Structures are given as C-alpha cells and as structure tokens.
Amino acid sequence: MRLELAIILPTLNERDNIAPLVTRLHGALGETGWEAIFVDDDSKDGTAEEVRRIAQFDKHIRVIHRIGRRGLASAAIEGMCATAAPFVAVMDADHQHDPKLLLPMLESVRSGEADIAVASRFISGASVTGLSSDAREKNSRFANALARKLTGTDLSDAMSGYFLLPAVTLRAQAGRLSGIGFKILLDILGSAHEPLKVKEFALEFAERATGESKLDHGVGLDFLVGLYERYLGRYIPTRFALFGTVGSLGVGVHMAVLTLLYLALSDAFILAQSVATFTAMTFNFWLNNFLTYRDQKLRGIKQILTGWLSFCITCMIGAVANVGVASLLQERGVYWWGAALIGITLGSVWNYALSSRFVWGR
Ligand code: GDD
Ligand code: MN
Numbered sequence: 001m002r003l004e005l006a007i008i009l010p011t012l013n014e015r016d017n018i019a020p021l022v023t024r025l026h027g028a029l030g031e032t033g034w035e036a037i038f039v040d041d042d043s044k045d046g047t048a049e050e051v052r053r054i055a056q057f058d059k060h061i062r063v064i065h066r067i068g069r070r071g072l073a074s075a076a077i078e079g080m081c082a083t084a085a086p087f088v089a090v091m092d093a094d095h096q097h098d099p100k101l102l103l104p105m106l107e108s109v110r111s112g113e114a115d116i117a118v119a120s121r122f123i124s125g126a127s128v129t130g131l132s133s134d135a136r137e138k139n140s141r142f143a144n145a146l147a148r149k150l151t152g153t154d155l156s157d158a159m160s161g162y163f164l165l166p167a168v169t170l171r172a173q174a175g176r177l178s179g180i181g182f183k184i185l186l187d188i189l190g191s192a193h194e195p196l197k198v199k200e201f202a203l204e205f206a207e208r209a210t211g212e213s214k215l216d217h218g219v220g221l222d223f224l225v226g227l228y229e230r231y232l233g234r235y236i237p238t239r240f241a242l243f244g245t246v247g248s249l250g251v252g253v254h255m256a257v258l259t260l261l262y263l264a265l266s267d268a269f270i271l272a273q274s275v276a277t278f279t280a281m282t283f284n285f286w287l288n289n290f291l292t293y294r295d296q297k298l299r300g301i302k303q304i305l306t307g308w309l310s311f312c313i314t315c316m317i318g319a320v321a322n323v324g325v326a327s328l329l330q331e332r333g334v335y336w337w338g339a340a341l342i343g344i345t346l347g348s349v350w351n352y353a354l355s356s357r358f359v360w361g362r
Pocket of ligand 1: 011072161
C-alpha cells in the first residue's frame, strides 16, 4: 500500500505509553498507508527498546534513536525529514492528543482546503481538561493572542503540538527553523514565505496517560525568544545571547556580594572575592538551567548536582583563560580596557562552548 502519512512522535521517557498508542493508531488509521516514527532522545526508561520490540512485528513502526541530543522541536523536525510520506503529522506520545483527528486532518490538507491542519484546544467543541491549572490555561490563551501578532495568521492555538502538513512544505523551510524550545508550529507558520492557510480541528486535550510532562510553560519568555530569533538570531545565536545576558547578570551578583562582604569583613578581599565568585557561578548555573537551557533542563538532585559541579569547573578554567590572556595582552601593550574585553569574550565563549556540550548536552 502506498505510504501517505508519517506520524512523528517525539518521546522522552514514555515507555508505558508506546504499546497502547500503537494500538490506538491502528484503530484510527485503518487501511491508510501510514508509518509512525518515534524520535527518542535516549530515554533512560527504555522507550527506544520498547519501540524496537514492537517494530519487529509491525512494519508501520520506526524509531530514530538520538544520542547526546535533546529537544522536542529538533526531534520533530528530524522526524519529519526522515520519511518518504507526502504528508507529515507531529503528535505527542503521551495520549494527550487523540489520533482520531489524523484522518480528517489529512483529508483537509490533501484536498487543498488547507496548507496545514492544526488540532486546537481552544475552538468550540474543544476542551482543555489536560491543562493542569487555570494559570496554565490563561498563559496559553495569552500566548495565542501574541502569536497572532507574530505570524499574522489567525489561529486559536499557536502552541499546539499536534499538526499536519505536506512534507515538502516542511522540507522547504526546515533550514530556517530554529529547533530550540517547543514553539515549533509557530516557527513553521512564521518562516513560511507565503502565509499558510490554516484549518483548525477541535481537540479534546486529555490528561497524559502515564509519566510526567517535560515542558514548563514560560510562554511569555518563549515569545521574547521567538522575536529575538526572528530579527537578530542570525547575527548572534539565541542561546549564546541568553548565556551572555545571564553572564552579565552574574557580574552584578558578584559585585553585590563582594561589596557586602568586603565591607562587613573589613579588608578580607580574597575571602570576599572567592565567596562572590562562587555565588555568581551558582546563580549563573541556576539561571542558565532555567532560561538558556529550559528545553533541556536538568532536573532532580543528581542531575543538578553533577551539572552544577561541571559548570563550576568549566567556569573556573574559563576564568583562568580570561585572566591569562588579558594580562598577556596588556603586558604586550594592548590598552588595559581592550585587553580586559578580549579576556572576557574569550572566557565567555569557552564557558558557553564547554557547558553547552558537557553540562547541558547530557
Ligand atoms: N525526543 C524528545 N526530546 N521528545 C520530547 C522532549 C525532548 O527533549 N521533551 C518532550 N518530549 C516529548 C514527550 O515525551 C511527549 O511525547 C511530547 O514530547 C510532549 O511533551 P510533554 O512533556 O508531554 O509536553 P506537555 O504536555 O507539557 O506540552 C504539550 O502542550 C504544549 C502546549 O501547552 C505539548 O503538546 C507541546 O508541544 C505544546 O506546546
Ligand atoms: Mn503532554
């Protein structure tokens, strides 16, 4: 049978949801030519193995097992580029998205009625029991109002993680998508050359079946980042800009702690400077985890402790390099101000490069 539709299912620790989901996909898709591609980021609970186990007997099922990578958006993009099917859908693997919508969505795009079909939690007939709190629901609605401004497209659920479009549309713009965070639909709508015609489908956003959510919902932040990416991201990469911003806040923290201690301890400069350095590093680690790497956040006491330790080590080496290079340049006659700036830039690039690989790279 001809392959029509690929359903891309990013997964991170969803083992127990896989088998029931495959059953539901069969039920919803029947005789259509389809495949489901699970894109797993090396889940520790054995999600990828579970998919392989099923795939040995079910040729509809495939797995992309990514090692040393993280991120919902990049997983979705990679999955969508890995199929020969003319239509691709992205869907959550935790049963919050009902596979029953897939065929009507496919029909609307195949017939040309829409360029992209989006399952919405906010049109009439939809429901949001799966949004765990009122606050989260409010955030979502607010985000959508902003999204309309950003993409010029009128849709009620720009943060939806459930949509379907022709594979060529996606491939044509895959190089322009950022792959950061989880606002991938917004990204697709925003980077299309011609505005895409959207058709929305009412989704009953269910409770997740088992396991826990991996995303947090600082949606306001996501939009600031989205705006930045759109207009400035090609000059200075978004993550580096965030990392640098956090770094400069860290300098503020450092100076505040230093001043307080230096005054209180009268003259114990080395002690004050050490405590300030340590506090600033800890502050930077926390804020980077919260902001710069929020899509691959370290969680749980073990991850946080090892992450914090490797961050401190990275930054200390960075600081040595910074001071070393700056003093060398200054000795060679470079104006002290310029020497300091070059040292700082070098230290930051070092810190960024190493921590993105070894602290948050897993
Ligand atoms: N490969 C991969 N890598 N998959 C991931 C990652 C990751 O880093 N993070 C999450 N996932 C998978 C989960 O396993 C799940 O199948 C799906 O992506 C959605 O993740 P959840 O953790 O369940 O997200 P949520 O339910 O809080 O968020 C949903 O609603 C948001 C809007 O409120 C998702 O549909 C989002 O896409 C949506 O923006
Ligand atoms: Mn979910």
